Amino acid sequence: MVMKQAQLLNGKALAQRLQSELKAQIQKSQFNRLPGLAVLMVGDNPASAAYVRNKERACANVGIASFGQHFQVEVTQSELEQTIHRLNQDERVDGILVQLPLPEHLDGVALLHQIDPDKDADGLHPTNLGKLVRGEQGLRSCTPAGVMRLLQEYQIPLKGKQAVVVGRSILVGKPLALMLLEADATVTIAHSRSQDLGAITRSADILVGAVGRPGLIAADMVKPGAVVVDVGINRVIEASGSSRLVGDVDFDTVQNVAEYITPVPGGIGPMTVAMLLQNTVTSYLQRHQ
Numbered sequence: 001m002v003m004k005q006a007q008l009l010n011g012k013a014l015a016q017r018l019q020s021e022l023k024a025q026i027q028k029s030q031f032n033r034l035p036g037l038a039v040l041m042v043g044d045n046p047a048s049a050a051y052v053r054n055k056e057r058a059c060a061n062v063g064i065a066s067f068g069q070h071f072q073v074e075v076t077q078s079e080l081e082q083t084i085h086r087l088n089q090d091e092r093v094d095g096i097l098v099q100l101p102l103p104e105h106l107d108g109v110a111l112l113h114q115i116d117p118d119k120d121a122d123g124l125h126p127t128n129l130g131k132l133v134r135g136e137q138g139l140r141s142c143t144p145a146g147v148m149r150l151l152q153e154y155q156i157p158l159k160g161k162q163a164v165v166v167g168r169s170i171l172v173g174k175p176l177a178l179m180l181l182e183a184d185a186t187v188t189i190a191h192s193r194s195q196d197l198g199a200i201t202r203s204a205d206i207l208v209g210a211v212g213r214p215g216l217i218a219a220d221m222v223k224p225g226a227v228v229v230d231v232g233i234n235r236v237i238e239a240s241g242s243s244r245l246v247g248d249v250d251f252d253t254v255q256n257v258a259e260y261i262t263p264v265p266g267g268i269g270p271m272t273v274a275m276l277l278q279n280t281v282t283s284y285l286q287r288h289q
């Protein structure tokens with residue numbers, strides 16, 4: 001039997017286009033300064049360092065100034081809070097992001113509370129999450145916003161459809177479920193404790209894997225014709241010793257069942273970065289109104 005392969009939802013291509021649009025938008029804005037983004041990173045987690053480099057490179061490409069700071073792992077909570085307060089006041093800074101995860105001794109939630117909600121490029125401040133719950137305008141979390149933007153680009157119908165989000169994190173699962181609900185999908189949030197996960201995921205017209213476990217979503221958990229979005233970013237070590245990036249979806253088998261599928265890499269990762277830049281530019285434009 002010849003199986004039809006799913007069509008790729010190409011996040012990398014869309015992210016590149018969005019970045020050129022942002023670049024053009026910044027060039028024609030003609031304010032007396034560029035937009036500015038401050039990424040705060042603590043310690044030397046190699047994955048985080050790579051993400052931060054990606055973000056700063058993307059900023060440079062579109063014309064956003066970087067005010068990032070890299071702290072030693074020994075930095076104190078109060079040093080970080082002071083830095084955030086200073087960036088809140090800094091007229092050149094439109095967006096502030098604290099790269100997660102943080103070392104054990106730091107309280108990330110307390111730090112998020114200190115960020116000016118109008119500069120919350122990550123959309124993780126309680127004010128912005130609260131606005132999302134209420135359906136009010138506000139800065140939206142980057143990864144879930146990237147998922148929604150990619151689905152929109154491929155004109156995936158959401159209204160009245162069954163959407164299942166596997167994962168309930170504050171970074172992805174919860175806000176994404178709210179955004180899908182806002183788009184009139186019928187939303188189920190499943191997670192690591194859900195009983196008979198396969199029965200739940202097989203009901204999904206739109207299935208999102210956002211747990212961070214390689215291969216969690218296997219082909220027998222997917223309804224034929226479903227749209228499968230893979231938010232997982234897992235680095236796995238091959239038998240050869242080299243490392244490879246994989247998502248939560250068993251891509252090779254699921255692509256024979258799904259109608260659409262996002263690849264890893266090249267799917268939601270680049271969309272996350274594009275939404276971060278977009279939030280920064282939105283905040284920049286609002287600051288000049």
Ligand SMILES: Nc1nc(=O)c2c([nH]1)NC[C@@H]1CN(c3ccc(C(=O)N[C@@H](CCC(=O)O)C(=O)O)cc3)C=[N+]21
Pocket residue numbers: 050051054097098099100101122142143233245264265266267268269270272273
């Ligand atoms: N406050 C905060 N905000 C975040 O948005 C945030 C965070 N902390 N901590 C870590 C996660 C992870 N994350 C990614 C962003 C881009 C790629 C990305 O660009 N990935 C590329 C390639 C990456 C590679 O090859 O290493 C891709 O999937 O094609 C991946 C992961 C943002 N995160």
